[in-house]
Amino acid sequence: MNILRTLTAMLREIFDEAAFARYCRREGVIADREAYARFVREPKAPKVRCC
Amino acid sequence: MRNLRPLLWIGIALLGALAVATIALHRGEQINALWLVTAAVCTYALGYRFYSKFIAAKVLALDPHRATPAERLENGRDFVPTNKWVVFGHHFAAIAGPGPLVGPVLAAQFGYLPGTLWILVGAVFGGCVQDFVILLFSVRRDGKSLTEMAKEEIGRVGGLVAYASVISILVILLAVCALIVVNALKQSPWGAFTIAMTIPIAFLMGIYLRRLRPGRVLETSAIGFVLVLAAIWGGQWVSQTPSVARYFTLSASGLAMAIIVYGFAASALPVWLLLAPRDYLSTFVKLGTIGLLALGILAMHPTMHMPPLTRFIDGTGPVFAGKIFPFAFITIACGAISGFHSLISSGTTPKLIRRETEIRLVGYGAMLCESMVAIMATVAACVLDPGTYFAINSPAGIAGALPDKAAATITGWGFPVTAGSMQTLAQNVGEITLFNRTGGAPAFAVGMAHIFSNSLGGQAVMALWYHFALMFEALFILTVLDAGTRVGRFMVQDALGHVWKPLGRTSWYPSVLSTSALIVAAWGYFLWQGVKDPLGGINSLWPLFGIANQLLAAVALCLATTIIIKMHRVKYALVTLAPLGWLVVVTFTAAWHKIFDLDPRIGFLAQARQIASAGGNARLIFNNRLDAVVTGILVVLVALLLVESVRHWIAVLSSAKRAMTTESPFIATRLVEERG
Numbered sequence: 180m181n182i183l184r185t186l187t188a189m190l191r192e193i194f195d196e197a198a199f200a201r202y203c204r205r206e207g208v209i210a211d212r213e214a215y216a217r218f219v220r221e222p223k224a225p226k227v228r229c230c
Numbered sequence: 231m232r233n234l235r236p237l238l239w240i241g242i243a244l245l246g247a248l249a250v251a252t253i254a255l256h257r258g259e260q261i262n263a264l265w266l267v268t269a270a271v272c273t274y275a276l277g278y279r280f281y282s283k284f285i286a287a288k289v290l291a292l293d294p295h296r297a298t299p300a301e302r303l304e305n306g307r308d309f310v311p312t313n314k315w316v317v318f319g320h321h322f323a324a325i326a327g328p329g330p331l332v333g334p335v336l337a338a339q340f341g342y343l344p345g346t347l348w349i350l351v352g353a354v355f356g357g358c359v360q361d362f363v364i365l366l367f368s369v370r371r372d373g374k375s376l377t378e379m380a381k382e383e384i385g386r387v388g389g390l391v392a393y394a395s396v397i398s399i400l401v402i403l404l405a406v407c408a409l410i411v412v413n414a415l416k417q418s419p420w421g422a423f424t425i426a427m428t429i430p431i432a433f434l435m436g437i438y439l440r441r442l443r444p445g446r447v448l449e450t451s452a453i454g455f456v457l458v459l460a461a462i463w464g465g466q467w468v469s470q471t472p473s474v475a476r477y478f479t480l481s482a483s484g485l486a487m488a489i490i491v492y493g494f495a496a497s498a499l500p501v502w503l504l505l506a507p508r509d510y511l512s513t514f515v516k517l518g519t520i521g522l523l524a525l526g527i528l529a530m531h532p533t534m535h536m537p538p539l540t541r542f543i544d545g546t547g548p549v550f551a552g553k554i555f556p557f558a559f560i561t562i563a564c565g566a567i568s569g570f571h572s573l574i575s576s577g578t579t580p581k582l583i584r585r586e587t588e589i590r591l592v593g594y595g596a597m598l599c600e601s602m603v604a605i606m607a608t609v610a611a612c613v614l615d616p617g618t619y620f621a622i623n624s625p626a627g628i629a630g631a632l633p634d635k636a637a638a639t640i641t642g643w644g645f646p647v648t649a650g651s652m653q654t655l656a657q658n659v660g661e662i663t664l665f666n667r668t669g670g671a672p673a674f675a676v677g678m679a680h681i682f683s684n685s686l687g688g689q690a691v692m693a694l695w696y697h698f699a700l701m702f703e704a705l706f707i708l709t710v711l712d713a714g715t716r717v718g719r720f721m722v723q724d725a726l727g728h729v730w731k732p733l734g735r736t737s738w739y740p741s742v743l744s745t746s747a748l749i750v751a752a753w754g755y756f757l758w759q760g761v762k763d764p765l766g767g768i769n770s771l772w773p774l775f776g777i778a779n780q781l782l783a784a785v786a787l788c789l790a791t792t793i794i795i796k797m798h799r800v801k802y803a804l805v806t807l808a809p810l811g812w813l814v815v816v817t818f819t820a821a822w823h824k825i826f827d828l829d830p831r832i833g834f835l836a837q838a839r840q841i842a843s844a845g846g847n848a849r850l851i852f853n854n855r856l857d858a859v860v861t862g863i864l865v866v867l868v869a870l871l872l873v874e875s876v877r878h879w880i881a882v883l884s885s886a887k888r889a890m891t892t893e894s895p896f897i898a899t900r901l902v903e904e905r906g
Contacts, residue, residue, distance in 0.1 A: 189319035192312065193517075194447035194510055205306040215444030219502040222736075224308060226509065227577050228706075228713040229570045230329040230403050230563075230779070 246272025329564030352566025560776030565604025569782025617647025625766030
């Protein structure tokens, strides 16, 4: 069960779902279209993908 | 139980030694791929348990009580203390790209032995160490980037060289990535259709994420994945319907132009519309396929048909020219040691680390997993009959353009193959031909389809597996391309911002468009050069990429050695100095050969002279001279950094200069110890 929880957390982090949840918490907003649009526009360090 | 542990490790060491001896000493008999897997798993286990522990305790002195920047600077955005396994997955997803799949496939022309040994030794003593130490040094400096650390620790020259190396490697890397996609998809309507479909699928995902289910990325990626599978299925229909197939049967030049336009669009369009959904989709497919390939190899435990060493260790190989030393060591970068990883170890990962002691798992451990992917790629290439492998990977300029001629040439090298057997194989995988499909991706796809079709679905679905593998590689190569173009654009904007401020604004469209065009033009030029190269492009560009990537690793290890010396741990400096010395010897020798070797297939200048004396194309002559100049500039830059670093080391060791590091001051952690 613990492994499954960690795996889900890992996937949520890789796929930015956790980052969006943190954004909503930080800004005190609910997860809707406007919040996601603002989250996407938020300046972030570019993701480097290795060769 | 505790008393049994030494026995367990002795058992692992003996099993590993037996496996390495089996793969190294068997001659004339085919061996099972599981020997490679066993050798790798035992080597990695020993490396992690003993070597990384030694580095953690003695060299770096990881401190569980020291607060990391994720804790001290937590802002819920970039700096977030995160579970170590979550960071591990995040880091692995960022470092695993097409490199560990393509390099080992190309190096298989020497046989399976040189590549396998280099992957094992290079990873344990080089690549993992580099990723580990750079990650720690970045954590101790508030998550600073490689270029910032080089500037602060080695001086302005260090910063400048690191910056120039990163930009150069990006340009060459992107050109090589694009060339691999071109070679994989040219004259392949099925593959071209599937990859073309990923663009509207990404748009759909972007709109779905933005409008219908905001933030539900995993769900959206799963839907995207199902649509991609449907596109693979549809590709078969496209390839069998001549009236439609002709729109997707593209020449190398046509594909190159399409990719150049795509790269520009991906850099200039809003992130949410194309780049982010493509990145999610690619990561989803990547993680799934790597897991599936591992299961396939374990379930099928295929026999390796490639001999341990081939005649091409003498430097006359058709895939790329050059002797086993130094060329095997620059052909396989990711999987053994890749400088590019140091950008990720000093990028997003250090800002997520919760505790210093977890850096060992993330830095050293994730690189071991990447190395395992390279071993799996070696297996995929070497399960093919050598004749088939060389028929796929030999350029027309060397083996011959016509099937009968190419088959005769390859059979003459001692690797029997017939035009008929290649035709049957091409039909089985739904291609028009598999001759001259250089670049590594098609050979990997055939090997992977061979493994999958023998374990899941049988020969009837081989074509689907082949195109799945091809789509998977092309998809994440294109993701590297668009993410890399964007990163390159930011770097150029950052530099130009010092000249004229508005050019540095990442949201000012004239700057966005002009800098995107600049980066795309730079890699597009090298891509075009590769497409027009009579020797297939890979022969020139992959070594250039290997040299650039390994030189970046040299920059990272130079920085690491400098910091270790400044930390007064000079007696342990060999940990980074040894791989640095090896890389300097390898890359400088390879660069010397690529510039000055008298064999026109190896030396850029010799090839330029040969083309000139035959009254050949002026553009080809210029391209070869340009490649020579680029290689020379890279080597001179790194030589400058080396001299500057050695000057620092001598000054510190002779006490002529006080050892000043830019480490953040110690602050005790307030995080409670957590299990798991």
